[in-house]
Amino acid sequence: MNWTRRLINPVINKEFRLRMRSPRSMMSVLFYVLALGVVAMGFIYLTLYLDQRSSQRFNAQASQMMFYVLSFAQLILIAFMAPALTAGVVSSEREKQTLSMLLTTQQSSTTIILSKLASALSFMALIVLATLPVYSIVFLYGGISPKQMVSVFLFYLFVMLLLGALGVMFSTLFKRTIIAVIVTYGTGLIIFLVTGLLYLFCMGIAQQNMYSSGQPAPGTYSWVGYLLGLNPAGAMVSLLNPTFSRDAFLMYGGSLNSEPPIQLWLEFVLVYSVVIVLALLIAIRNIRPVARRKRKKDGGPKAGQAAEQAQQEVGQAEQPSQS
């Protein structure tokens, strides 16, 4: 009883209700699943009817291929969905003029931000889970292990958390939702596209240098590989294909059998965890005006008591339980 009160705080409760009551939410589930379904159907159509060399049969290999395609499609869909669902959570309350009243309640800034993010994440998780039936063909023909499947879905959750935290942060930084959404998409574009292009570009230059300096150095990994670890697609492939991380760090023509400096997905998770934490701290700090605490003796008639209260307030995420 008590832990549900903790977990389902008033803000989350309200966010859930509002979201599930809006017809737009149900439409977005529908269109999302439809979009992924079209990708699956398109893939099956291409393999079975267009590829003349194939045996025109759907086998485990094709099934594995299909899983890759679906995984990428899903990643792109998430990149489009997450900013739209999170970049408005604070600014839209400001626009609808409900924010000031929410801010005068006893809910701490941390609770408000985390609850809003959690609610958006739950909804996205629901949508992603709703696409599971599309994967049934993959299950049917095999070629992919349940462990890979689970790790990819956990990876999605992390990407949603990343884009969501950025979206919520921009939502507190910009007064207008539309600007927050655009900036979040822009940041998403940097994470998804620019990191990948930068990797290819730098790899090209490094390769050039290697040739012009005469002797290839087959025993070394290039730092350029770290760039690919910042890219969600690169990180995801490294989850599916264990040798991919090594290839990413390796120069063309080089060969090495030892372990790569770091698995790309691990790098991705480590680096962006820092980004997520920073984004959330900025969001929490920005939602309310915070005065610099100058503790003087004349804090008030109940200064001692108040100081105690203020101490509890710092970093307090749960609601004050009335006992």
Added chain:
Amino acid sequence: MIEIRNLSKRYGNFHALKEINLEIGKGTVFGFVGPNGAGKSTTMSILATLMLPTSGVAKVDGYDVTQYPKEVRKRIGYMPDFFGVYDQLKATEYLHFYGASYGIPRTEREQLIPQLLELVNLSDKADAYVDTLSRGMKQRLCLARCLVHDPEVLILDEPASGLDPRARIEMREILKELKLMGKTIIISSHILPELAEMVDEIGVIEHGEMIAQGKVADIQNRLRVKKVIHIRTLEREEELAAKLRDEPHVSSVLTDNTGVHVHYSGDDVQQSALLRQVISWEIPIVSFQEAQSNLEDVFLEITKGGARE
């Protein structure tokens, strides 16, 4: 209960509040009056911990709003001048949400919310979605929302703005009840008569400066607002007006289609002598009435700028 000392707020180069001082005692209903853009909302949102002042101090129940915002929030119910509602919630859910946000346990809320709805005359709308309510109803619902945590201080920013006269009267009745409950209330308006009957004190603000404040009666006295006597006759209005102009203590006489308006500065004894005098002229008088000198006159007088100290 509320203490404001040298409070200033700047937006860039614009001084919205200039060194405001204000003290409001417990249980006082304070009318905060001034034209649009005077700085009322700015002051109120600083008190509501939504905005930081540029300099100066504001305290609620002894707690500085910038240093102990959480303590202040416990003690205030704030109603912004423009507010929105969560359309997809029902009236009760709406109040449940805010109640829970103030940490009130569910069982307590289930008893409290019907009472609050009763207080603001919305009992029959308990299960209606908020977006189906009229503006006046939303305003009252918002007022109920301010009360969920039983705050000692109510900060109501133009609670009657945009309401039709009927809704305005309903709002006023509710506020009277709150006053009886002993709440300290700050209520702002750019229209004074709205508040006339219920405020104990007023503060007049203009261009970010408090230009007058104190008990309503004191302010009226200090500004020596003259009594207006309204006389209605069956005929010979012009003759009456002409004769009145020569009477002592009469500063001016105006006539319009509602009768004769005499601006009078005599006391009650002199006024009764005037009445006898008027009757002795044998003009058919229908009524002789001292018009309620209303706050609006005070307000206009002050904000004209002429009465500035």
